Amino acid sequence: MIKKLLLLGAALMVASFSTHAELSPQLKIASDILQGVTKADVRPFSTRDFGRDKFDGAVSVLVLEPNAEASLMAVRKKLPPGLVAFIGTTQSLTKPPAVGVEIVVGSGNYPLGILEIAKTDAVNYNMVTKHLKEKLSKWHTSYGIDIWQAETDTIQLKLNKLPTNIRAFAREVYEFCPDIVDQGVGSLPALEKAIKEQRGLFLWWD
Numbered sequence: 001m002i003k004k005l006l007l008l009g010a011a012l013m014v015a016s017f018s019t020h021a022e023l024s025p026q027l028k029i030a031s032d033i034l035q036g037v038t039k040a041d042v043r044p045f046s047t048r049d050f051g052r053d054k055f056d057g058a059v060s061v062l063v064l065e066p067n068a069e070a071s072l073m074a075v076r077k078k079l080p081p082g083l084v085a086f087i088g089t090t091q092s093l094t095k096p097p098a099v100g101v102e103i104v105v106g107s108g109n110y111p112l113g114i115l116e117i118a119k120t121d122a123v124n125y126n127m128v129t130k131h132l133k134e135k136l137s138k139w140h141t142s143y144g145i146d147i148w149q150a151e152t153d154t155i156q157l158k159l160n161k162l163p164t165n166i167r168a169f170a171r172e173v174y175e176f177c178p179d180i181v182d183q184g185v186g187s188l189p190a191l192e193k194a195i196k197e198q199r200g201l202f203l204w205w206d
Contacts, residue, residue: 022044023059026083026107027044027059027106027107029080029083030059030079030083030106031044031059031105033075033078033105034059034061034075034103034105036078037071037074037075037078038061038063038071038075038103040061040063042060042061043059043060043061043062044056044059045058045059045060046058046059046060046088046089046104046106046117046118047060047088047089047092047098047102048089048118048119048151048152049152050089050091050093050094050151050152051089051091051092051093051094051097051098052093052094053119055117055119057106057107057117058104058105058106058117059104059106060088060102060103060104060105061102061103062099062100062101062102063101063103064100064101065090065100065101068087068101068103069087069148071103072085072086072087072103075103079105082107082108082109083105083106083108084105084106084107084108084109084110084113084114084117085103085104085105086104086114086117086118086147086148086149086150087101087102087103087148087149087150087156088101088103088104088117088118088149088150088151089101089102089151089152090102090149090151090154091151091154104117104118110146110147111136111140111145111146111147111157112133112137112140114147114150115132115133115136115147115150115155116129116133117150118150118151118152119152120132120151120152120153120154121152121153121205122153122177123205124206125178125205135176136155136157139159142163143159143160143161143162143163144160144161145157145158145160146158153204153205153206154202154203154204155201155203155204156200156201156202156203157200157201157203158199158200159195159199159200159201162195162196162199166195167188167192169195170188170191170192170195171188173191173195173201173203174191176203177203177204177205179204179205180201180202180204183206
């Protein structure tokens with residue numbers, strides 16, 4: 001029995017080393033930072049499609065939701081150029097569902113590289129990732145944006161500066177993402193108020 005346990009432990013150590021060894025140099029750095037900040041087990045992938053699809057171009061950990069934003073900020077402070085971090089899948093449809101939310105680190109540039117890793121889309125509105133990037137690129141040029149959470153059908157972002165014409169911007173946001181009003185705040189005036197108060201947007205396409 002003891003011999004079997006020793007062999008099992010050795011096999012697990014080899015498997016763990018092999019997984020880490022397969023990561024690119026950038027993702028090894030990312031893995032070490034994630035583990036150092038969160039103390040959680042690092043996975044050699046992030047997830048897409050509500051957790052059902054594994055993407056091996058990034059690494060991730062699962063943390064409790066109340067700790068996620070603080071952990072993300074701590075990870076971001078340590079990342080070298082060429083790596084991006086964000087909160088990924090929060091709505092897991094795996095069986096059993098994942099416990100916690102993802103913090104993801106992958107290769108890319110802020111902010112739009114995050115959407116490539118998350119593979120966010122709005123297929124119900126005939127928009128794939130590249131269409132979302134095109135719109136958000138314009139907003140980034142005009143106002144500066146920080147995408148801090150992205151998953152299959154959701155993007156949360158902060159605006160570095162508010163648009164001069166909030167009313168016109170709110171109409172533009174509504175045309176791009178109707179669900180933010182129709183299934184969210186309920187009216188364009190309410191959306192204007194939310195943008196001013198939050199200095200950001202919670203976008204999703206149901």
